[in-house]
Amino acid sequence: xFLRNIGRAFSVSNDEGRAAxxxxxxxxxxxxxxxxxxxxERDADFIREILDLVGDKWSMLVIGALAxxxxxxxxxxTEIPAISRRMLTLTLKRLQRSGLVDRTAYAEVPPRVxxxxxxxxxxxxxxxxxxxxxxxxxxxxxxxxQDAYDSAVTST
Numbered sequence: 001x002f003l004r005n006i007g008r009a010f011s012v013s014n015d016e017g018r019a020a021x022x023x024x025x026x027x028x029x030x031x032x033x034x035x036x037x038x039x040x041e042r043d044a045d046f047i048r049e050i051l052d053l054v055g056d057k058w059s060m061l062v063i064g065a066l067a068x069x070x071x072x073x074x075x076x077x078t079e080i081p082a083i084s085r086r087m088l089t090l091t092l093k094r095l096q097r098s099g100l101v102d103r104t105a106y107a108e109v110p111p112r113v114x115x116x117x118x119x120x121x122x123x124x125x126x127x128x129x130x131x132x133x134x135x136x137x138x139x140x141x142x143x144x145x146q147d148a149y150d151s152a153v154t155s156t
Contacts, residue, residue: 044130053098058083058091060128063117066101070116098123 039047041056053059056095061080065071071079090113095101100121117125135142 001108051092054124054128056091058087059095060132062088062091062095063100063128066117066119067122070114072112072114076115095121098128131155 049118054063058080059066061083062076063081065076073088076092077083080088092101092103093103096103096115098120099118102116102118104114106114123132
């Protein structure tokens with residue numbers, strides 16, 4: 001229910017849109033409703049930031065790979081299909097900045113760097129696993145709805 005209503009939970013007025021477009025301060029800009037009204041504006045902005053981080057195309061794949069074992073950059077590059085080196089680098093930096101991934105550089109010849117999941121990253125993984133399981137369980141039904149929608153849109 002929370003995820004279905006999250007889009008309705010954040011509403012922006014015309015004044016707020018003007019403030020955003022001019023770079024003005026966002027003080028009292030966000031009006032929360034539904035299950036999100038228990039959070040103040042700062043919390044809601046931060047929640048959105050974290051959901052953007054973990055909901056991007058690559059973050060959960062990196063976290064999932066590191067949940068199995070610590071890995072070198074080249075291992076991650078090989079294990080995560082279709083990720084570019086640039087995106088892998090940016091994703092690792094974003095996850096490291098948020099405390100979800102650790103980067104350890106070893107003073108060896110040749111130099112070696114390993115990435116590992118922090119306890120915070122592990123706790124995120126345990127929070128996301130039920131959503132991933134739900135997605136797998138509902139796959140056929142969701143695909144059926146998507147196909148029906150796509151057929152209806154293309155026939156009009």
